[in-house]
Amino acid sequence: MATSVTTLKPTKKKTTKRKKRNTKKKLVIVESPAKAKTISKYLGRTYNVIASKGHIRDLPKSRMGVDISDDYKPDYISIRGKGDTIKMLKAEAKKSKEIFLASDPDREGEAIAWHVAHVLNLDVTDKNRVTFNEITKDTVKDAFKHPRTIDMNLVNAQQARRIVDRLVGYSISPILWKKVKKGLSAGRVQSVALWIVIQREREIKAFNPEEYWTIDSVFKKGRSKFKASFHGLNGKKKKLSSNEDVQDILKRLDPKGDFKINEVKKREKKRQPPLPFTTSTMQQDANKKLHYKTGRTMMAAQQLYEGINVGKEGSQGLITYMRTDSTRISSIAKHEAAEFLHKEYGPEYAANHPKKGKLPEGSQDAHEAVRPTSAFRTPKSIEKYLTKDQFRLYSLIWSRFIASQMTPAVVDTETVTIEQNGVDYRANGSKMKFEGYLKVYSAGKEKDNILPELKKDDVVKLDTNNPDQHFTQPPARYTEAALIKTLEENGVGRPSTYAPTLMTIQKRYYVRLDARRFVPTELGEIVNTLIEEYFPDIVNVDFTADIEGKLDEIEEEKRKWVAVVNQFYQPFSKEVTYAEKEMEDVQIKEPLAGFDCEICGSPMVVKMGKYGKFFACSRFPDCRNTQTIVKEIGVSCPKCHEGQVIERKTKRKRIFYGCSRYPECDFVSWDKPIGRDCPKCGHFLVNKKVRGGWQVVCPEGDYEEDVIK
Numbered sequence: 065m066a067t068s069v070t071t072l073k074p075t076k077k078k079t080t081k082r083k084k085r086n087t088k089k090k091l092v093i094v095e096s097p098a099k100a101k102t103i104s105k106y107l108g109r110t111y112n113v114i115a116s117k118g119h120i121r122d123l124p125k126s127r128m129g130v131d132i133s134d135d136y137k138p139d140y141i142s143i144r145g146k147g148d149t150i151k152m153l154k155a156e157a158k159k160s161k162e163i164f165l166a167s168d169p170d171r172e173g174e175a176i177a178w179h180v181a182h183v184l185n186l187d188v189t190d191k192n193r194v195t196f197n198e199i200t201k202d203t204v205k206d207a208f209k210h211p212r213t214i215d216m217n218l219v220n221a222q223q224a225r226r227i228v229d230r231l232v233g234y235s236i237s238p239i240l241w242k243k244v245k246k247g248l249s250a251g252r253v254q255s256v257a258l259w260i261v262i263q264r265e266r267e268i269k270a271f272n273p274e275e276y277w278t279i280d281s282v283f284k285k286g287r288s289k290f291k292a293s294f295h296g297l298n299g300k301k302k303k304l305s306s307n308e309d310v311q312d313i314l315k316r317l318d319p320k321g322d323f324k325i326n327e328v329k330k331r332e333k334k335r336q337p338p339l340p341f342t343t344s345t346m347q348q349d350a351n352k353k354l355h356y357k358t359g360r361t362m363m364a365a366q367q368l369y370e371g372i373n374v375g376k377e378g379s380q381g382l383i384t385y386m387r388t389d390s391t392r393i394s395s396i397a398k399h400e401a402a403e404f405l406h407k408e409y410g411p412e413y414a415a416n417h418p419k420k421g422k423l424p425e426g427s428q429d430a431h432e433a434v435r436p437t438s439a440f441r442t443p444k445s446i447e448k449y450l451t452k453d454q455f456r457l458y459s460l461i462w463s464r465f466i467a468s469q470m471t472p473a474v475v476d477t478e479t480v481t482i483e484q485n486g487v488d489y490r491a492n493g494s495k496m497k498f499e500g501y502l503k504v505y506s507a508g509k510e511k512d513n514i515l516p517e518l519k520k521d522d523v524v525k526l527d528t529n530n531p532d533q534h535f536t537q538p539p540a541r542y543t544e545a546a547l548i549k550t551l552e553e554n555g556v557g558r559p560s561t562y563a564p565t566l567m568t569i570q571k572r573y574y575v576r577l578d579a580r581r582f583v584p585t586e587l588g589e590i591v592n593t594l595i596e597e598y599f600p601d602i603v604n605v606d607f608t609a610d611i612e613g614k615l616d617e618i619e620e621e622k623r624k625w626v627a628v629v630n631q632f633y634q635p636f637s638k639e640v641t642y643a644e645k646e647m648e649d650v651q652i653k654e655p656l657a658g659f660d661c662e663i664c665g666s667p668m669v670v671k672m673g674k675y676g677k678f679f680a681c682s683r684f685p686d687c688r689n690t691q692t693i694v695k696e697i698g699v700s701c702p703k704c705h706e707g708q709v710i711e712r713k714t715k716r717k718r719i720f721y722g723c724s725r726y727p728e729c730d731f732v733s734w735d736k737p738i739g740r741d742c743p744k745c746g747h748f749l750v751n752k753k754v755r756g757g758w759q760v761v762c763p764e765g766d767y768e769e770d771v772i773k
Contacts (some may be wrong), residue, residue, distance in 0.1 A: 091160035092194075093153065093180055094168050102379040103166065106201045106206070114156055116167075120146045121179040123226065128234045130227055136629045138227055140179070150183055157184045164211060169195035169431060170387055171225070171619065172560055173199065175219035181214060188214045198437045199381025221618040224625040228252060228611065228632055235640045236599060240591060246651045247572075248591060252608060253557045254568045255595055259603040260550055261542055261575055261582045262592050269673065271538035277304035278534065281489060282527040283323065283482060288516035289527055292482055292491035295632055299488065310531045314486045319529065323489070326363050327481040334472040339391040340433035340465045343559030344552045346386070349464070351545035354456050355580065358544055358563040362386065364453040365434070368461075373537075374441075380436055383461055387559040388431040389552075393418070393468070397435060401469040404439040409503065418469045433464040446644035448747040452750025464628060467505035474498040480518050491515060507701070541581035545559060555609030573672060577717075598643040601636070641702045654682075663689045694724065699739040702748035703731035735763065742767045 089112040096101050097115045121140040131137040142150060157624040164184060165177035173195070181188055193214050196207040226607035229252050236250035294313065296302040304310055338549035341349070356648050365386035367516040371379040388611055398418065405414035436458070443459040450458060478493040488726040492516035496502075518524075538670065542550065557565060569575050574588030583768070592603070601607045605713035611632060617623040661681040668691070669681045679691040695711040703707075707725035721736055735750035742749055742762035752761045760769040 070162070088159060088161035090162040090164065091156055092164045092166050093177075095173070095176060096366075096370055098367065099370040101316060102199050102381060103204055104661050105205045105379055106545060107685045112156065112160065114153070114181055116147070116176065117149055117154060119143060119176055119179060120150055120153070120183060123230055128230065130230055132633070135160050135626045136227055136633070137171065140182075142183075153180065153184060160722040164192055164194050164208065165214070166196075166198070166207075168387070169197060169385060170560065171222035175222040175226075178214050178216075180429075182262060188216070199369065200382040200437045211403065217619050217621050220625040224618055224628055225615055227629050231629075231633055231636070232602065235636070236595070236602070236643075239640070239643055239647060240594070243647050244590060244594070245587075245652060248587075249568070249572055250591065250595060250599075250602070251565075252611070253561055253565050255550075255592075255599075255602045256556050256608050257547065257565050258545065258549060258569050258574050258584070258592050259590055259596070260605075261569075262540060262584045262589060265544055265584050268538040268541070273535040273537070275305060276530055276534050276536065277307065277310045279304070279310065279529060279531050281529045283489075283491070284527045285516045285518065285522065285523045285524045285603060288743045290491055290493075290515050292480070292489040295481070295488045295490040297488065298486045307533070313487055314531070316487050317526075317529075318484065319526050321484060322523045323482050323484045323526060325480060325520055326483045326488070326516055327479075328520055329479040331477055332497065333475045333477050335475065335500070336472050337467045337470050338464060338505070339419065340435050341461060342391060342433060343387050344388050344389065344548055344562065346434050346461065347548050348560060349460060350457060350544035351548075353460065356453070356457070358548065358566050360453065362563045364451075365456045365461075367454055368458055372446075372449060372454065374446045380441075382439060382441065382458060384433070384435050385431050386434050388434060390431055390561055391433045393429075393435065393465075394432055397432070397465075398469060400619060401439045401466060405466070405470060412498075413470050413500065413503065415469055416642050417473050433465070433468075434461055436462045439449050439466060463505040467501040470501035470504070471498075473500035473502045478515055478518075480515060482524060511758055535670065541578075541583060543581055547582060554605045555612055556605060558612065585672075587652070590652065594647065599636075599639050599649055601639075614699070661689050662688060663687055682746070695745070696724070697721070698737060699737050701729055701739075702733050702737055704729040707731075709737050716767070733763075735761075 067604075079170065088111055088364055092100075092103065092107065092111055092112065092113040094103060094115055095118055097117070100113040100115045104111065107113065120143060122143050123138055123142075124141050129139045129141075131139065145312035162183065165180055165186075167176040167180075174193075177193055177266075178188065180186075181192070186192060191213055194207050194211050196203045222284060229467075232252045232255075233249060235419040237248060240250060256275045271664040277297050281292050281294070283292055284287055294304070297313075302309075304313070328418040339345075346365070347358045347361050350356040351358070354361075356364075365383065368382045369384070369386050371381045373379045374382075403415045405411075438647040439462075442463050443455060446458075447455050448620050474497040476495045476497050480491040480493070482489040493511045493513050494512055520614065540546075544566055547566065551562065551565075569588070570577070573585055574591060575584050577583075594741040595603055611628075612627045614623055614631075618625050618628060652672075654669040654671055657670055657679050658667055661668050661683070664681065664683060664687045666681055666683045666687065668679045668689075669682045670693070671678050671690075677693055679693060681687040696708045697711060699709040701707040704723060704725060709721050709731075710724050711741065712720055712722050721733045723731040733750060735752045738751050738760060740749045740760075742765055744767045745762065745765045747762050747764040748762050749762055751758050757771045759771045761767065
């Protein structure tokens with residue numbers, strides 16, 4: 065009997081289908097990759113943070129791009145080179161469940177958000193705009209709980225500025241190209257900055273020095289000596305205008321006789337702490353103390369704001385937003401600073417009611433001052449994570465903020481009047497009683513000047529009497545710090561415009577820096593003269609400041625942007641038409657170089673280029689021979705002894721010294737060789753800049769000579 069075999073089928077395990085989780089993330093768009101990286105760490109995995117890398121739309125470079133007949137309608141186009149970025153933004157937007165625009169909290173940042181919204185077809189009435197004044201975890205997370213709509217008042221204010229500047233630049237520049245030289249430009253704020261520099265140069269040239277004299281003396285009381293200076297006659301101050309005036313004073317004196325102490329005034333003087341930084345004061349202080357150009361300062365500040373990896377804390381925004389004209393400090397920051405000061409220095413250093421600053425007219429108070437995001441994050445604690453520029457600027461910002469929350473410094477001062485035969489001398493003494501804010505922030509070392517114990521009717525002796533002739537000095541040329549201060553005081557420009565304005569007038573070679581001070585070039589003088597004559601309003605400080613005020617009113621919804629632009633353009637367009645007809649061609653004379661072209665034999669001339677002067681053939685463009693201008697210093701090369709040492713410049717315009725036979729001889733030195741050798745080791749000596757002047761030193765040994773002032 066056959067048996068049948070049955071095969072058992074394996075039983076399938078029941079599988080429960082899991083619902084696919086919604087993997088769509090919330091998209092956050094910021095300007096820079098560094099900012100995106102920092103914010104991404106705070107928001108977590110449910111957010112995707114990407115960067116637009118600045119503006120993605122702007123007016124075209126090749127044409128005006130403003131339709132004057134249609135209410136100044138701007139023709140925005142995608143910025144060249146931003147195609148891949150725009151594609152990436154659109155692709156990421158498609159697969160996101162929600163989109164937030166988190167560009168910087170100012171007009172420029174609002175405009176970037178608006179342009180991104182336009183490209184991505186976002187509704188500007190949606191609450192998709194997020195802003196924060198500092199990039200810290202708590203601040204960023206809190207900002208995303210309170211999104212708002214795009215502020216069209218801010219956008220319109222920025223749009224009005226952009227259009228007015230375009231109308232000025234693209235109307236005047238072509239006239240300058242035609243009448244003077246190709247490649248020139250004129251701008252609304254840069255023209256005022258150039259005019260201010262040239263006005264100062266005119267003051268210097270017109271200055272007539274006046275003679276004046278001083279008498280500085282040394283007196284003795286017992287073994288103690290102290291300094292005093294001539295003050296006046298019979299209790300009244302007197303100016304010494306000539307040597308005759310000095311001799312009249314000296315004839316009254318008995319140098320070996322007694323001098324009487326007529327008056328001793330002692331008082332306590334308080335030095336108030338400075339306010340925290342605005343953009344302008346930060347740029348000024350960095351220029352004065354660190355010798356940083358405004359562009360360099362703003363680059364380091366941007367990096368500190370956007371976030372830096374500081375070890376265990378991860379990526380942190382180290383300062384608040386760096387474009388501000390406010391000195392306001394949040395209550396949280398004040399409380400933390402007070403806590404830090406109590407802990408580190410003691411309660412006597414913490415101010416109960418820190419000084420408040422008054423906002424300049426037209427300033428905005430939307431942001432806080434520039435300050436560290438944490439008072440407890442001292443410069444020393446994070447130095448190893450920062451570059452040299454970042455560390456030095458952060459130290460400046462941190463110390464200024466901490467100082468602003470401290471008590472005043474207290475100084476005991478003493479003024480002593482010394483008299484003989486009606487001739488009065490004054491001696492001033494001072495002694496620090498309490499450091500206060502100077503413990504963390506000082507312009508320099510505060511030196512005590514302690515006088516010996518003096519009281520009324522005491523008698524002292526004259527040790528030396530030193531009359532000295534002086535002449536009044538002309539006003540100083542502007543440093544970057546001084547020019548920024550002047551622009552700010554006159555209401556010209558805003559925090560975001562100072563750095564690009566100063567950069568432009570240097571780039572166009574309208575001014576050059578000499579010993580860190582602005583000197584107008586011949587080209588700058590020509591351009592300024594033409595603008596003064598044909599476009600007087602453009603270089604009128606009050607007119608430019610008035611436009612800035614109207615831009616602020618657009619932001620505050622007090623004015624319509626089209627009306628502001630039209631009010632400016634109607635009279636300006638008449639000036640443009642007049643200048644096109646009446647402005648004469650300007651011939652810039654090119655001085656002869658003093659030698660002939662080695663290619664064609666024609667005279668060589670000195671031309672002005674993008675990076676300064678150079679030699680070129682006078683037959684250009686038929687002959688294109690050019691040579692760099694080299695400056696010999698009159699010293700033979702210490703290495704090969706055949707070539708001459710010449711002055712050269714790096715790409716960053718820093719001067720160094722090299723051999724004229726380069727590349728055959730590779731001698732190079734940052735310091736200027738003087739043509740003598742060290743008497744100790746035989747190495748060539750150099751002239752090195754030191755505090756107080758110049759000093760001849762040996763780079764390899766310990767030989768040095770006296771400092772020359």
